[in-house]
Structure formats: C-alpha cells, structure tokens
Amino acid sequence: MQLSLWDTAGQERFHALGPIYYRDADGALLVYDITDEQSFAKVKNWVRELRKIVGNDIAITIAGNKIDLEKSRHVKEKEALAYAESVGATHYHTSAKLNKGLDDAFVELSTKMMKNKASAGGGAGLGAGRAGGRGGRSRPGGAKKLQLVDDMPGAGGGGGAGAKASGGGGCC
Numbered sequence: 212m213q214l215s216l217w218d219t220a221g222q223e224r225f226h227a228l229g230p231i232y233y234r235d236a237d238g239a240l241l242v243y244d245i246t247d248e249q250s251f252a253k254v255k256n257w258v259r260e261l262r263k264i265v266g267n268d269i270a271i272t273i274a275g276n277k278i279d280l281e282k283s284r285h286v287k288e289k290e291a292l293a294y295a296e297s298v299g300a301t302h303y304h305t306s307a308k309l310n311k312g313l314d315d316a317f318v319e320l321s322t323k324m325m326k327n328k329a330s331a332g333g334g335a336g337l338g339a340g341r342a343g344g345r346g347g348r349s350r351p352g353g354a355k356k357l358q359l360v361d362d363m364p365g366a367g368g369g370g371g372a373g374a375k376a377s378g379g380g381g382c383c
C-alpha cells in the first residue's frame with residue numbers, strides 16, 4: 212500500500228486548483244492556527260467544500276496547530292471540538308514547532324481512510340482503488356495504492372495544512 216501526501220499552498224489565488232488534488236481524495240487533514248480565528252473559519256469553508264464536492268466518504272481530521280502558543284489562543288478549544296464532532300471529523304491539538312500531536316493525527320487519519328476503504332468493499336482490501344472510484348480511477352483487484360494528498364487552503368501562518376488521500380493513481 213502506498214500513502215501519498217500532497218500539500219498545496221494556502222494562498223487564495225491557488226484555491227481554484229484544489230479539486231485537482233482532492234477530487235479523488237480519501238482523507239483530508241485540515242490545519243488551523245489556534246491563534247488565528249480566520250484560519251479556523253477557513254477550515255470550516257474547506258469542510259463545506261470537501262463535503263459538497265467529494266462527499267461523505269472522505270475522512271476528515273482537523274488539527275488546531277501552534278499549541279506552543281496556547282497563551283495567544285483565539286480559537287476556543289470547546290468550540291473547535293464541538294465543531295469537529297458536528298461534521299464527523301476528529302480533532303487534534305498539534306504543534307509543528309514542538310513536533311507534538313502530528314504523528315497521532317496522521318496515524319488516525321490514515322487508519323480512518325483504510326477503514327473506509329475496507330468497508331467500501333474495494334475487493335482487494337485496504338488500499339485498493341476507491342470502490343466505484345470517481346473519475347474512473349478505481350482499481351478493483353489492482354495495485355494496492357492509497358494516495359494521501361496533503362492540502363491546505365488559505366489558512367496561512369501555519370493555518371491549514373491539509374492531508375488528502377486518494378485511491379487514484381496520481382493527482383492529475
């Protein structure tokens with residue numbers, strides 16, 4: 212099985228390119244900066260967009276990053292947790308600076324993605340192409356490949372790294 216990570220630039224001017232990366236994604240890691248309320252709002256926009264375009268089978272994990280700056284927190288922890296739960300996402304507290312929480316977030320997201328694959332009855336087991344894959348990229352019984360696309364829209368300043376996975380054989 213192969214896990215591919217894609218990380219796109221967060222600038223708004225690249226936003227239109229998003230679907231190229233997430234269209235066939237199996238998972239997304241959306242990262243906001245706990246000191247920046249706007250970055251959290253952008254995560255909400257991403258969730259809406261992903262649910263609308265990719266659907267409900269995309270696994271979403273949300274990370275509140277920069278917990279080393281807890282004193283400057285502007286996004287209420289309770290609100291973030293409640294929001295994540297409300298959209299069926301898992302929430303992690305992370306610090307890229309201190310390397311905290313990231314492994315857990317990635318492992319949990321990858322696990323969710325694999326479980327989704329398995330329960331979708333991909334035939335070849337974990338990592339097989341998306342069942343009924345979008346864009347004709349499913350690979351029933353074919354090479355076991357799980358592509359994780361790390362993407363992050365607009366949440367600059369450590370705001371939104373995102374991870375995405377796709378059962379497809381390449382981003383574009």
Ligand SMILES: Nc1nc2c(ncn2[C@@H]2O[C@H](COP(=O)(O)OP(=O)(O)OP(=O)(O)O)[C@@H](O)[C@H]2O)c(=O)[nH]1
Nearest residue numbers: 220221222277306307308366367368369370371372
């Ligand atoms: N204190 C602190 N700073 C961080 C952390 N993570 C990232 N940063 C800083 O935040 C700034 C932005 O980080 P990036 O990794 O460029 O953020 P990004 O969201 O990928 O930005 P774009 O790719 O431009 O969208 C940099 O100065 C990082 O050093 C963290 O956990 N703690």
Ligand SMILES: [Mg+2]
Nearest residue numbers: 219220221363
């Ligand atoms: Mg970046």
